Amino acid sequence: MQALIEARHIVKSFPGVQALKGVSFDLYPGEIHGLVGENGAGKSTFIKILSGFLRPDGGEILVHDQKFHYLTPHLAQSLGIQTIYQENILVPQISVAENIFVGREITSSFGIVNHREMLSRARQIIESLGVNLPVGERVENLSVAEQQLVKIARAIAFEPKVLILDEPTAMFNVNETRMVLDLVKNLAQRGIGIIYISHRLEEVLEVASRITVLRDGYRVTCHNHKEEKVDLAALTREMAGRSVNLFQRERGFSSKEVVLEVKNLRYSPSSPPVSFMLRRGEILGIAGLVGSGRTEIFKALFGFTRSHGGEIWIRGQKVVIHSPQDAIRYGIGYITEDRQRTGLALGLSVTKNATIPSLDDHFRGLLIPLRDERKRVEEYVKNLDIKTPSLEQEVRFLSGGNQQKVILARWLLKNAEIIVFDEPTIGIDVNAKSEIHRLIADLAQRGKSIILISSENPELLALCDRILVVRHGTIVRELTGEAMNEENIISSAFGVTAGERVRQSS
């Protein structure tokens, strides 16, 4: 069989970094080819070259036996290559259908956009994907997972031969992930060649027939996973260049002292009241499906959005939080799940981004020599293994996972007493992930109180003292001790008992 794409010895440098050091790769029709590697290994750079967004410094790309030194976005598209990037490219204010056809609107012979035709074509594409999406709805009203499906539908509308997905399930819960994995398998069966990038290695191991491992811009190996099964331990070892131990926390430290108590908080006029408390040195897990209201509850608590009634008590004092500044003043730090929209100032340096919200620290900062601040940033850059050529690098040039680590560094520097982590390890490679777990556990050990919102149940189970499960905007269950297990989290999150679940799935 002829390869759809063959890349030979691709080389690419950025100022201060050699991102790709001679990477070869090929892709066949109907194949799912996994591409894995640590944060900053060069995965996104490589696929941006295949889709014509970056020009390589060396090497060649063969597409249907035609040889190219580089592609342009237009050329890649006309050769049937479609890419779904880590970054969001949708236009929030227009509908699903309009997003699918943006830039090539269906028009009548007079050049007038034919909305009805567009809606029906969009509906067809979405149906053919076997998913459910409201085509007329504005994209900003969709969940993150639904937006991802729109991106896929948009790519499929081009009838591609090659589909490249850069971390398509990073924000998804179990069900949504299942949907995307099945969709990807289905597309491969139609003969589309798929390049699948993910830090969720279990997913890659499930769907991929071959798996290429990148490390520091080199191709370490390409496994023929279909024929010789490769396992998780081997993959992580190849990614890191050493063996890796997953972090396991020792528990039983948290004190009796209550640092935060939330009573009957509502994040919208119609949402149910939420009450819970948090102790000093405790890691409190928040489980629940994406869209269950977890994030909304904590956005209201942090003053990002207005709360509608309820009380917040911090260390025994009733407080009013109207804005993130208020929350910061009361010692609450919030690490958002949406790093691109609310987390980072993309045009500023690593140091600036790491130190931005240290608002009050900053006033004192007039006294703290800048050198000290830099030193602390440097320390976290090292501890978190943030790959950047310098502390002055603009964060938009960092890889996705490394941007996430900069946000973490910020709050670690900030020294908040109560820290809310919303999906802290999304898009973070396995090794850095256990490093982050260790840091979170350390914070608790040092007497900080942690709220950990996560869709990854193993992450919650490895770290938390208690787990609250959120469903339909409120806490439906508290799990402690023996009851903290995956089965209980899932059944409460879905609102069914274990027995019912078995009946439903059989």
Ligand SMILES: Nc1ncnc2c1ncn2[C@@H]1O[C@H](COP(=O)(O)OP(=O)(O)OP(=O)(O)O)[C@@H](O)[C@H]1O
């Ligand atoms: N436009 C750019 N300018 C400067 N450096 C860049 C640019 N794009 C990427 N880099 C650097 O190239 C290296 C590879 O980045 P890349 O985004 O390809 O990593 P990745 O494997 O996709 O990582 P992640 O898993 O975190 O998404 C990193 O060191 C990154 O900082």
Ligand SMILES: [Mg+2]
């Ligand atoms: Mg990337």
